[in-house]
Amino acid sequence: MSKQFVVTPEMTLAEAWERVLARINEAVTESGHPFRYVTLATVDKNNTPQQRTVVLRDFAKDRMFTIYTDSRSDKVFEIRDNDSVSLLFYDDEIKLQLRVSGSASVVKAGEEYKRNWDTRGSKSPHSYTSVIPPGTVIKSPKEAYHWHLEGSPNFCLIKIEAERMEFLQLDGVKHIRSEKIMGDNEDTEWWIAP
Helix, strand or coil: CCCCCCCCCCCCHHHHHHHHHHHHHHHHHCCCCCCCEEEEEEECCCCCEEEEEEEEEEEECCCEEEEEEECCCHHHHHHHHCCEEEEEEEECCCCEEEEEEEEEEEECCCHHHHHHHHHCHHHCHHHCCECCCCCCCCCCHHHHCCECCCCCCCEEEEEEEEEEEEEEECCCCCCEEEEEECCCCCCEEEEECC
């Protein structure tokens, strides 16, 4: 097996998960990291899965993922109706996939909100102050280029608390797979057949 792989057959289960979770932490601070851009899946009002690529902004306590979005976006309304979500990470170079399922909440006020807006969100105000809400039908792309740069932004956090994670380390033949279930006091993890 090549040294490029994050997980190898010689590792213990604890070592394997430590390496996988370290990749998520790296993605928060490294803008070009493959895990930085992650697929978020929600369920719409018709019970249809909806996916989109989002930017991972924080990862805490080995289970809490944070992304930013416009509070008027479809994903916010979908989460308010059904908080079940999933995340899909994939690093093509090292052939590592991570699937996360859990529950999401929308944060639009409070100390954590203010801290994130002040330190990161306000650095790109055009992302969160557009006059026209995301998803609005327009006649021309130019119609969307108007912003309210004063007043309350449409910025919000989406916090996703993992309830289950599963990684798959691909290597052509001898794939390695594990699942982790998050408990209130302790997580349970085991190897599973790929």
